[in-house]
Amino acid sequence: MMAARFLRRSIPVLRQARCYADAPSGSSQMSFTFASPTQVYFKEASVKQVDVPTLTGAFGILPAHVPTLQVLRPGVVTVFNDDGSAAKFFVSSGSITVNADSSVQLLAEEAFPLDQLDVAAAKANLEKAQSEMASASDEAARAEAIVKALE
């Protein structure tokens, strides 16, 4: 808590001031919020790690990650809970914000837990989409691709 206060005061010195990383400040836990417009999956929860697919590559976010803003790519988000279990979700697009106080907001335009996706239906949709030469594949097709990659 004390360290966090020091960090906040020292921030508005220079724009883009980068120096050797300070000792991990703030809480040793991240406050993780993961929601879509219609459903909330995590609200200010404490988790160990979150893996996200972004436009600039896949990130693994741990507590005290450097603050950043990223835009999501269609893919799988993996959330590692404190007890070690992992939950996977498919997201279509969205944004992720990591703030200085180790709070992470993951906002997805559409998000589904992976076990809600039917692989057989997804495969059929993928073939249909490919045969129609759809360049922007629909979300079920992408889900199939990701699930295939995971298998």
Added chain:
Amino acid sequence: SGQVRNMATLKDITIRLKSIKNIQKITKSMKMVAAAKYARAERQLKPARVYGNGAVALYEKAEIKAPEGVANKHLLIGVSSDRGLCGAVHSNVAKAIKAKIATLTGEGKEVMVVNVGDKLRNILQRTHSNYLLLSCKEVGRKPPTFTDASIVATELLNMGYEFDQGAVIYNRFRSVISYKTDEKPIFSIDTVANSENMGIYDDIDADVLRNYQEFALVNIIYFGLKESTTSEQSARMTAMDSASKNASEMIDKLTLTFNRTRQAVITKELIEIISGAAAL
């Protein structure tokens, strides 16, 4: 001075009574419909609130604000709907927008307004029509979706008005009987990029920031839409409820008048008969 008001005849009172009873039926059913829509809107509001608060978290934690003293261009997005009979919902948003326009033009800043909902357009068009940038119709019939918010945001960005900062003005839902007009901030890409605290955020390139900002704009509009619908349906429920109560009061009073008039008519006829018989 030839106006003489006759005492209402039984026929007049019967007609009035019938019409008020019909009105009461209508307001009662409108109240039920509004109650059902309100229940659904409130259910959908819970996740939307978490989502919306997540969207503005960056602005709050990084304390983003536009540079003071510079002639900023402002954008106000007022959220209401097309349908009336919901109390002061639309006029509250309009009042807030008019006050903000007055303050900003007093400071010499340029401001434009986007309104979502016909009712708001009607109110603003009378006095502030030259500030209206974009108007959206067909709002309020069905619950708002994320797609609706993204349509509004896309049209707004296509208009090409280069605003620096602004606000979404909506009615925040507090409880079934109360809501408050509130605003959430929006910023342009440049304002965010140049804000002093953004330096701590790692390695952000312009494309990512633009995508992020556009997504955030849609999120904030979506949040305003969801809160507004819930406030509107609860306000309509309350308004129709008091209308039904007023109608019941009027019915009671009129029924009493009807009975008194009926007794007066009977008494008059009796007197006529008796005095006629006495004359024989």
